Amino acid sequence: MTAHAPIPSSRDHVVIAGAGMAGLLAARVLAEHYKRVTILDRDRMPDNPGFRSGVPQSPHTHVLLGRGAALLEALFPNIRSEFLKAGAVPLDWPGDALWLTAAGWSRRFRPGISLISLSRDLIEWTVRQRVLDDPRIEMRTSTEATGLLADPDGTRVTGILVRQRGRPGSDHTIGADLIVDATGRRSQCCRWLTTLGYPAPEETSIACDVGYASRFYARPPQERDWRLLLLQAQPPDHTRSGMIACVEGDRWIVSLVGRLGDRPPTDDEGFLQFAATLRSPLLHQALRGADPVSPVRGFGISHSYRRRFDRMSGRPAGFVVIGDAVCTLNPVYAQGMTVAAIGALGLDAELRRSPSSDLTGRLQARIVRASADAWVLAGGEDLRYLALHSGERPPLRNRIMRPYLDRVVRTATHDRHVNRALLRVVNMERSPYSLLNPGVMLHAMQPGKAAPPEAPPLAQ
Ligand SMILES: Cc1cc2nc3c(=O)[nH]c(=O)nc-3n(C[C@H](O)[C@H](O)[C@H](O)COP(=O)(O)OP(=O)(O)OC[C@H]3O[C@@H](n4cnc5c(N)ncnc54)[C@H](O)[C@@H]3O)c2cc1C
Missing domain, CATH: 3.50.50.60 (FAD/NAD(P)-binding domain)
Structure with missing residues (x-):
């Protein structure tokens, strides 16, 4: 510049x-x-x-989402190389990810979105x-x-x-x-x-009452075919989520997340017990063989807001x-x-x-x-959870869009085109409204498409 x-x-x-x-x-x-x-x-x-x-x-x-990484590179040329030199881990999403979406396991299409995984301390x-x-x-x-x-x-x-x-x-x-x-x-x-x-x-605000508990672990020496393990929630039955990401210093960062006042515990035992309640046992199993290198730290946010x-x-x-x-x-x-x-x-x-x-x-x-x-993307999801909690009906626009968006998420698990379109929105490279493009709609609305893989898929 x-x-x-x-x-x-x-x-x-x-x-x-x-x-x-x-x-x-x-x-x-x-x-x-x-x-x-x-x-x-x-x-x-x-x-x-x-x-x-x-x-x-x-x-x-x-x-650091795809668009954020690109903008950092524009502001600070070669910063990606600096991150990598400091030990950050390159990551293809979903190629390097075991990703349990709300609709099921995602196939691991390559190339996906190219990310780097590192701690907030190293970024800042x-x-x-x-x-x-x-x-x-x-x-x-x-x-x-x-x-x-x-x-x-x-x-x-x-x-x-x-x-x-x-x-x-x-x-x-x-x-x-x-x-x-x-x-x-x-x-x-x-x-x-x-x-x-x-x-x-x-000010517009939406109650979310999100609780985090996070801990760093030494990355175990056994080879794994993923660099990101992401287990998302599946409302209304499962509102807990968790992830493991490889970061600098040969470490894993593990974050467990509860919503609507469900705070993951910060004691050793409680942390593991919470991990065991996620939608797949994989994260809990991974932690059983790993050594923690930090205490568990908690954090809570009651509301998101926009002023x-x-x-x-x-x-x-x-x-x-x-x-x-x-x-x-x-x-x-x-x-x-x-x-x-x-x-x-x-x-x-x-x-x-x-x-x-x-x-x-x-x-x-x-x-x-x-x-x-x-705000559109995050607010839409938060209102969905809030509706489950309080019985309050989300706005009409959200109620109309919900079934379509659920369909997009489901199709994205097995359709390369829709997977990419969804990830570009999640990574803020495209507006949420791009999911209404005819190309995406045609794929998402086709009847009788394959179902998500039932077991965690191997890398492709
Ligand atoms: C649990 C959690 C997880 C997150 N995960 C992600 C993620 O995965 N990806 C992502 O992009 N974002 C994430 N975020 C959001 C991200 O941390 C912030 O949005 C981003 O860092 C921008 O914050 P900021 O600079 O506005 O404020 P902050 O990061 O809060 O910085 C505020 C600064 O102001 C200083 N300060 C405060 N008061 C004063 C004062 N009176 N005088 C002088 N200095 C003061 C503080 O010391 C601090 O340095 C997460 C946030 C939380 C809470």
């Missing part, structure tokens, strides 16, 4: 609060359009790929190193954002209020032409805006919200990092289109739009 035009004087300094994936990707892009980028985070950053408390979700499986660490290689970007750690500073009539945000963590009385302001909030799902941005006299944005910052009746210039602070999706669909990357590239496109005028509203609209497809 190269800047096309000289940077206007109104774009001197941008401050990004939050150095998770959304903040880092935005920093990469905004460095092309502002003279200086400061990215701040309340955490201290580890020297190696490792856990930090500001990203408590990092010990859980983080699948590698991206952070690349971002900090850029001399235009500075990072301040142990620095907590606490509010916004605006001009006297409150129409423009002129800075961000911060304090050094663990240093009482260290409160001060950093001035900037643009402030970006990337502090994630616990963002205080709505409070910051109402303090300035603006209404909070309209319409683009529809606010008024907004201050110079302030944009991105990432999970705008839209937190149910993590089982693995979309969050990809949505962050789509949003970052949306910022870039908007800033290139118009180099001088104030673009706050348009930048914000791009960010909200970045999550639109993901």
